[in-house]
Amino acid sequence: MHVVMTSAGIGRIEGASVAVLDAPYPDPNALIEATGSLDALAEAEVVRRIPLDGGDLGGEPGGEPCLRAPLARPRALWGVGLNYHSKAELTGRPVPDDPVLYLAASSSVGAPGAAVRLPAEQTGQMDYEAEIAVVIGRTLDRASEDRAWAAVAAVTAANDMTARDVMKRTGTPALAKSFPGFTPLGASLLARDAIADPAAIGVRSLVGGQPRQDSSSADMIFAIPELLARISRYAVLRPGDVVLTGTPAGTGQDRGDFLRPGDTVRVEVDGVLPLTTRIQA
Known part of the structure; x- marks a missing residue:
């Protein structure tokens, strides 16, 4: 199952089009919280189709539907500080024995294609971080690894942007x-059942x-x-x-080259728009 959220409602990607569905949920968040997965959309009635390559999903000229954040209001937004060997090797940091975890404000979630303001009064080091984001479908409490993966509803792409100087100045990832x-x-959201191997998901x-x-x-x-499992x-x-789930080497921090107004960042995760x-x- 490959799902998007449009301004016309929840959609299911079918070939080169989005099938907008007659679904009894306002967004994928509500569906996952209610049922634990995206499976209920498999049999939902199609009310209209929008070409993926026709430009209709890039904005709303003439009132055409556009893509919205499929997870606009996550219950909690967890992150991990150092989780790629390439990042540890490049920076010379030791591989941690335990994940370095933090929570960020869910109000930071943005939609695909949106413009993000560089808060120049607070930072001169706005950075990008391509990441695989995992959406929890069922409750995990002191779970085993097998049970943890079985409880995943979907994965998607994330750009976990960070103000590096704010991090250094405050020592607080959430800020x-x-x-x-x-x-x-x-x-888009890619259902867990469509992922052959969680250890082979590309991110760029x-x-x-x-x-x-x-x-x-x-x-x-x-x-x-x-x-x-460790978080649980x-x-x-x-x-x-x-x-x-963390970001590999190649961020602006690694290159000494941070984001500027006019830049466009593209994050690619295998199987996801x-x-x-x-x-x-």
């Missing part, structure tokens, strides 16, 4: 990552069309099932929670 729009999610970023990051979940220090030892994960974000002054 560095919670500016409005700093966590774009989407552009491009800035201004130039490749910046290129890796996969195979390089993770804590694999996705292990990461979820300390905090209960509930349906609708989103876990960002590309997530683009525009930076504005």
Whole structure:
């Protein structure tokens, strides 16, 4: 199942089009919280079809539907600080024995294709982080790794943007990552059953069309099932929670080259529609 949220309602991707569905839920968040998965959309009636390549989903000229954040209001937004071997090797940081975890404000979630304001009064080091985002479908409380992966509803792409100087100045990830729009999610959700191997999900970023990051979940220090299981030892994960799983080497911090107004960041996760974000002054 491959699902999007449009301004016309929940959609199911079918070939080169989006099938807008007659679904009894306002958005995928509500569906996942109620049922634990996206499965209920498989038999939903199609009310209209929109071409994926026709430009209709890029905006609303003439009132045409556009893509919205498929997870606009996650219950909790978890992140992990260092979770790729490539990042540890490049920065010379030791591989952690336990994941470095944090919570960010869910109000930072933005829509695919949206413009995000560079908060210049607070930061001069706005950075991008391409990440695989995991959506929890069933409650996890001190769960095993096998049970943790079985409880996943879907994955999507995330750009876990960070104000690096705010992080250094305050020592608080939540402040560095919670500016409005700093966590774009989407552009689509890929159901867990459509993922052959959680240890082989590709993730990439491009800035201004130039490749910046290129890796996969195979390089993770804590694999996705292990990461979820470890979090669940300390905090209960509930349906609708989103876990960002870390970013590989190649961020602006690694390159000494941060985002500027006019930049466009594209995040690609295997099986998911590309997530683009525009930076504005």
